[in-house]
Amino acid sequence: MNQIVITSEAADAGQRLDAFLGARAEGISRSRAKTLIEEGAVTVGGAVETNPRAPVKKGLVYAVNMPPPVPAMPEAEAIPLEILFEDAHLVILNKAAGMAVHPAPGSQTGTLVNALLHHCQGQLSGIGGVERPGIVHRLDKLTSGVMVAAKTESAHTGLAALFERHDIDRVYRAVTRGAPRPLSGTIEAAIARSESDRKKMSVHRNPDSPAARHAVTHYKAVETFGYKDRATRLPAAALLECRLETGRTHQIRVHMAHSGAPLIGDPVYGRQAGIMAWKAPGSEARYDKALAAARAFSRQALHAAVLGFVHPITGETLRYEAPLPEDMTGLIAALRKLPVD
Known part of the structure; x- marks a missing residue:
């Protein structure tokens, strides 16, 4: 289990705990921090804190115990993909027309997520605690072309911010x-x-x-x-x-x-x-x-x-x-x- 340790500073005092961790803990969004707190994965000065609204106090050690990613629900499938770029954080690909991005009722297989789960096997660090690729944008099933997916939570958070700012x-x-x-x-x-x-x-x-x-x-x-x-x-x-x-x-x-x-x-x-x-x-x-x-x-x-x-x-x-x-x-x-x- 990975642990992220942060010592609060004077400027942090008074913030909500989930907002503090979302800003200071690398690769963790505020919503993810809230979930981790509620699940008992966060300690303050060695004591478990389960209230996301708890105010931060100066000079305390805040530890986030990151659980290992749980297996994704969709099944990994060996579907050929046209990869344009890939590193430890991202994969950029050319999606074929006719391939849905996400599994949906009546279409649980043959999707881009199924294909990426197979392609990235052993490389996914967990998006929101789940072993899955991070999809921050999508193309319609019948639209072809370039897409990007994240392999790590920090890359997923960064990509989401870029799309939110329209900096793409x-x-x-x-x-x-x-x-x-x-x-x-x-x-x-x-x-x-x-x-x-x-x-x-x-x-x-x-x-x-x-x-x-x-x-x-x-x-x-x-x-x-x-x-x-x-x-x-x-x-x-x-x-x-x-x-x-x-x-x-x-x-x-x-x-x-x-x-x-x-x-x-x-x-x-x-x-x-x-x-x-x-x-x-x-x-x-x-x-x-x-x-x-x-x-x-x-x-x-x-x-x-x-x-x-x-x-x-x-x-x-x-x-x-x-x-x-x-x-x-x-x-x-x-x-x-x-x-x-």
């Missing part, structure tokens, strides 16, 4: 039906759970509502494809680069649908009827191929392309990029054949 560089690529207007800009629209369908998110009419979460997406069109019609010259589809200032559930999918340019293939926020494109004389075969590719795309066309941040333990600047997966490159190749003249 996150770049996504998305293919949309139509294109937002203008072709580059910022969407600032609060997001809340839909009142009509609790499984969906939506832009909230009242951004000051307690249910609404502030959400900001910066975007620009990297490439446009075809036209909706010859007169308006509005794109039939677009490849966007999106940068998240905030990280709300389904943020890019909701913001793009709200802008009138839903992601191709999105089963929740965009019709799967494909695209509306002008068919020039003699372009029938190219038109049909592009339309078929859009209609057949079986997931939201969204990929987390870049993840960059300062390593919470070593201070090293990390930035990793995952190329577009084959299904998205195939979709883009078909859309490029749409007539533009």
Whole structure:
């Protein structure tokens, strides 16, 4: 059993015990400290203290007895992972579309957590006292791309702080039906759970509502494809680069649908009827191929392309990029054949 020992100073006096340990004990969050105190794992001057609100006194020795991590409930599974970076604290990987991040009712196996439990076997020091990888952000099951997970509690706490401060560089690529207007800009629209369908998110009419979460997406069109019609010259589809200032559930999918340019293939926020494109004389075969590719795309066309941040333990600047997966490159190749003249 590991023990963390801290001697309180004059500046610490009067603080709540859980807040004091959360600030002074390396790698322990305040909530984790509260749990440890309540479990009897903390002593003050050699005596067990179980009250998280107990005031800290100057010059006393506070000891935290860290229990060994208990086995995680999900089972470890030997699922291949594309690892981009790994050290003793973190693992950065390229998640495949179709892989859920967490086990859920009806889907207890085949998830990223199951795969990481196998990949990191013997390397996990315990997140919240449980032998599991620390997931501080997630990608939807049908979204591909770069993710990071923590192996240690201190790395998990540091990553969580980075995401809380939005001190993370996150770049996504998305293919949309139509294109937002203008072709580059910022969407600032609060997001809340839909009142009509609790499984969906939506832009909230009242951004000051307690249910609404502030959400900001910066975007620009990297490439446009075809036209909706010859007169308006509005794109039939677009490849966007999106940068998240905030990280709300389904943020890019909701913001793009709200802008009138839903992601191709999105089963929740965009019709799967494909695209509306002008068919020039003699372009029938190219038109049909592009339309078929859009209609057949079986997931939201969204990929987390870049993840960059300062390593919470070593201070090293990390930035990793995952190329577009084959299904998205195939979709883009078909859309490029749409007539533009």
